[in-house]
Amino acid sequence: MIDMKEIQVLKVEEGSVVTPIGFKSAGVHAGLRYSKKDLGAIVCDVPANCAAVYTQSHFQAPPLKVTKESIAVENKLQAVVINSACANACTGEQGLLDAYEMRAESAAHFGIKDHLVAVASTGVIGELLQMDKIKAGINQLEPTNTAEAASDFQTAILTTDLVMKKACYQTTIDGKKITIGGAAKGSGMIHPNMATMLGFVTTDANIDSDSLQAAMKAVTDVTFNQITVDGETSTNDMVLVMASGLAENNQLSPEHPEWDSFVSALQSTFEDLAKQIAKDGEGATKLVEVNVTGALSDVDARIVAKKIVGSNLVKTAVYGADANWGRIIGAIGHSVATVNPDVVDISIGSIQMLKGSQPMAFSEELAKQYLEGTDIVIHVNLHLGNGKGTAWGCDLTYDYVKINASYRT
Amino acid sequence: MIDMKEIQVLKVEEGSVVTPIGFKSAGVHAGLRYSKKDLGAIVCDVPANCAAVYTQSHFQAPPLKVTKESIAVENKLQAVVINSACANACTGEQGLLDAYEMRAESAAHFGIKDHLVAVASTGVIGELLQMDKIKAGINQLEPTNTAEAASDFQTAILTTDLVMKKACYQTTIDGKKITIGGAAKGSGMIHPNMATMLGFVTTDANIDSDSLQAAMKAVTDVTFNQITVDGETSTNDMVLVMASGLAENNQLSPEHPEWDSFVSALQSTFEDLAKQIAKDGEGATKLVEVNVTGALSDVDARIVAKKIVGSNLVKTAVYGADANWGRIIGAIGHSVATVNPDVVDISIGSIQMLKGSQPMAFSEELAKQYLEGTDIVIHVNLHLGNGKGTAWGCDLTYDYVKINASYRT
Numbered sequence: 001m002i003d004m005k006e007i008q009v010l011k012v013e014e015g016s017v018v019t020p021i022g023f024k025s026a027g028v029h030a031g032l033r034y035s036k037k038d039l040g041a042i043v044c045d046v047p048a049n050c051a052a053v054y055t056q057s058h059f060q061a062p063p064l065k066v067t068k069e070s071i072a073v074e075n076k077l078q079a080v081v082i083n084s085a086c087a088n089a090c091t092g093e094q095g096l097l098d099a100y101e102m103r104a105e106s107a108a109h110f111g112i113k114d115h116l117v118a119v120a121s122t123g124v125i126g127e128l129l130q131m132d133k134i135k136a137g138i139n140q141l142e143p144t145n146t147a148e149a150a151s152d153f154q155t156a157i158l159t160t161d162l163v164m165k166k167a168c169y170q171t172t173i174d175g176k177k178i179t180i181g182g183a184a185k186g187s188g189m190i191h192p193n194m195a196t197m198l199g200f201v202t203t204d205a206n207i208d209s210d211s212l213q214a215a216m217k218a219v220t221d222v223t224f225n226q227i228t229v230d231g232e233t234s235t236n237d238m239v240l241v242m243a244s245g246l247a248e249n250n251q252l253s254p255e256h257p258e259w260d261s262f263v264s265a266l267q268s269t270f271e272d273l274a275k276q277i278a279k280d281g282e283g284a285t286k287l288v289e290v291n292v293t294g295a296l297s298d299v300d301a302r303i304v305a306k307k308i309v310g311s312n313l314v315k316t317a318v319y320g321a322d323a324n325w326g327r328i329i330g331a332i333g334h335s336v337a338t339v340n341p342d343v344v345d346i347s348i349g350s351i352q353m354l355k356g357s358q359p360m361a362f363s364e365e366l367a368k369q370y371l372e373g374t375d376i377v378i379h380v381n382l383h384l385g386n387g388k389g390t391a392w393g394c395d396l397t398y399d400y401v402k403i404n405a406s407y408r409t
Numbered sequence: 410m411i412d413m414k415e416i417q418v419l420k421v422e423e424g425s426v427v428t429p430i431g432f433k434s435a436g437v438h439a440g441l442r443y444s445k446k447d448l449g450a451i452v453c454d455v456p457a458n459c460a461a462v463y464t465q466s467h468f469q470a471p472p473l474k475v476t477k478e479s480i481a482v483e484n485k486l487q488a489v490v491i492n493s494a495c496a497n498a499c500t501g502e503q504g505l506l507d508a509y510e511m512r513a514e515s516a517a518h519f520g521i522k523d524h525l526v527a528v529a530s531t532g533v534i535g536e537l538l539q540m541d542k543i544k545a546g547i548n549q550l551e552p553t554n555t556a557e558a559a560s561d562f563q564t565a566i567l568t569t570d571l572v573m574k575k576a577c578y579q580t581t582i583d584g585k586k587i588t589i590g591g592a593a594k595g596s597g598m599i600h601p602n603m604a605t606m607l608g609f610v611t612t613d614a615n616i617d618s619d620s621l622q623a624a625m626k627a628v629t630d631v632t633f634n635q636i637t638v639d640g641e642t643s644t645n646d647m648v649l650v651m652a653s654g655l656a657e658n659n660q661l662s663p664e665h666p667e668w669d670s671f672v673s674a675l676q677s678t679f680e681d682l683a684k685q686i687a688k689d690g691e692g693a694t695k696l697v698e699v700n701v702t703g704a705l706s707d708v709d710a711r712i713v714a715k716k717i718v719g720s721n722l723v724k725t726a727v728y729g730a731d732a733n734w735g736r737i738i739g740a741i742g743h744s745v746a747t748v749n750p751d752v753v754d755i756s757i758g759s760i761q762m763l764k765g766s767q768p769m770a771f772s773e774e775l776a777k778q779y780l781e782g783t784d785i786v787i788h789v790n791l792h793l794g795n796g797k798g799t800a801w802g803c804d805l806t807y808d809y810v811k812i813n814a815s816y817r818t
Binding site: 125322327 | 644810815
């Protein structure tokens with residue numbers, strides 16, 4: 001989307017949601033899970049301009065409704081409070097009342113207005129929040145800007161995730177250092193269009209909320225919406241960005257000469273988190289990246305890439321280190337993108353297997369060796385135009401079945 | 410689609426593709442597979458009016474192209490020859506020449522014109538047919554109308570299928586007994602729109618090819634196109650119907666007073682085969698049927714039913730006998746059908762779990778007991794209109810992963 005060559009974006013290895021100026025976080029054990037931390041918050045020193053994207057499921061859980069209401073007031077947030085273990089979804093009127101109460105309790109605890117608080121929940125669908133534990137937990141939240149506080153927050157938002165997910169990138173705008181930090185959760189029920197995933201991103205950039213929303217939308221389409229673990233979409237998912245403005249650059253908008261630097265840093269943060277989610281897909285042993293070029297449009301390229309990375313048969317072949325490119329053809333053939341079936345090239349890693357839709361001789365041994373790695377890249381060239389796109393996913397393993405055949409029990 | 414009450418359709422337990430008057434079959438071991446039969450044929454005493462539906466993949470394998478050419482000449486077929494083990498897909502110019510040669514060799518062997526022969530292949534993509542074996546095999550084919558010959562044919566078309574799939578139904582038209590027999594294969598790469606499945610249906614009904622195509626299209630949409638094993642679509646799939654006309658009823662068309670009897674018997678045959686394919690899905694231990702009512706349209710109902718039955722999370726929950734209706738909500742929410750998120754009812758078997766989108770108390774023990782059975786039915790009422798539809802699939806198990814992580818090796 002952006003020409004990355006002229007833009008300096010640096011990864012901050014130790015960075016997190018508390019690295020941008022003005023942000024603190026916390027995570028506590030409220031007792032919703034047996035022993036792990038299960039309630040977290042990010043707070044900002046000032047009301048932060050914000051932007052958000054939400055699940056496209058027909059069923060949007062109460063916390064999403066309440067968060068949307070908060071943001072609608074003045075497009076600002078000063079705190080976001082998240083619980084794991086219980087999604088507060090399909091919980092009707094009581095669920096909505098509980099989400100409001102979770103917001104009110106948080107606002108009171110942090111001494112800010114209700115509409116400056118966003119709430120999010122993730123976990124089992126159809127159960128009510130244990131409000132006594134939620135409220136007690138909220139009152140234990142003492143946000144700080146330490147690495148430990150970031151880690152507590154990153155842990156508290158997880159469900160079946162095996163690892164915490166964080167990212168941090170910096171760029172320079174108007175001579176000021178701009179930092180973007182993020183945390184995310186997501187492991188199963190992960191698919192394009194905000195499936196079961198939560199993402200919380202902080203930045204000290206000075207940017208108005210409309211511009212932030214525009215940047216976020218563009219960047220989400222090529223990052224979070226391009227990952228899939230199991231083709232499922234959840235009721236609860238959202239990504240929030242809060243911008244404190246404390247870096248004191250001139251206010252960013254698409255007209256700002258260094259706008260692309262901001263978008264690029266935001267994209268780096270989102271992409272990094274998205275790949276971490278894909279790699280930590282339930283039961284996954286490998287990260288799979290599919291790059292499609294030569295499509296009629298970028299949208300077509302992204303469709304084909306997602307179709308391949310979401311194919312159960314491709315995913316099991318990758319798990320089995322089997323260079324079964326026929327399944328890649330199957331997935332491409334099944335997509336709604338424009339495809340000329342006579343001109344397709346396919347490579348796995350650097351090993352080309354199909355040229356002009358014809359099989360090429362290749363070393364099965366080298367292919368197997370490559371597929372036994374943990375980072376698999378599949379390249380497809382449709383030879384129709386200049387459209388390109390990438391998607392990320394993971395392999396489908398025994399453990400995916402194991403985890404999901406016994407999630408609640 | 411049809412009011413079944415006034416129509417008499419009888420299942421013929423022992424029936425097969427050779428039960429309708431005029432049909433014979435055969436199956437031999439041509440040496441494409443290690444020891445199993447791998448080449449089969451159905452032949453008719455007369456050129457039979459025919460109809461066909463094909464995969465909607467962008468990549469249609471050479472045998473499909475050749476079969477389409479055959480049918481295009483006069484909408485008649487007298488023989489269909491199928492090999493397993495090799496799909497002859499993504500095989501380019503040579504693949505097309507091989508498919509023509511397979512057709513010519515068959516036509517010569519049976520002493521009929523080339524354009525009265527259809528060919529089909531199923532198996533691994535990207536490998537050329539071993540034509541010496543195919544040709545030798547064709548010359549061993551000696552079709553008869555015995556149960557053993559039907560069984561040989563049913564076996565020869567299988568790939569990872571564990572069981573043969575056949576069905577036979579009878580009805581009466583113009584006082585004449587009309588028989589429809591069918592055989593099918595399909596286990597993995599099974600999804601709506603003619604995924605990796607082959608179906609061969611014979612009937613002695615007297616029906617013109619246009620009417621047969623119309624009946625077939627309508628019936629395919631509610632049967633074969635409503636099954637899914639893994640969301641994959643193949644390059645090779647087709648369903649063929651051949652009508653010998655030897656039952657001597659007055660020629661059938663939608664204007665015939667007993668048209669619905671024929672369509673109903675055809676639907677019974679297709680649905681029976683479709684369910685057998687779903688139940689024999691790779692690694693499956695259970696047949697899952699999803700009935701959706703109250704949709705705005707039948708199309709919407711079918712979309713929702715397919716979405717549920719195709720959900721990896723629903724499939725693993727069924728495998729684990731876990732009454733996790735939240736995943737059914739997840740799948741409904743993700744569908745493109747019109748849904749009011751506040752009025753949905755969900756039952757698993759006779760146990761209602763969601764009413765007006767609110768959880769109901771139910772016995773987890775009884776639900777587990779029900780889900781431990783082998784035939785699971787899920788009911789969803791969208792409470793929006795009169796649209797209804799059904800889809801069939803199976804659970805997702807360790808064995809699915811096992812089979813597909815090592816298919817070629």
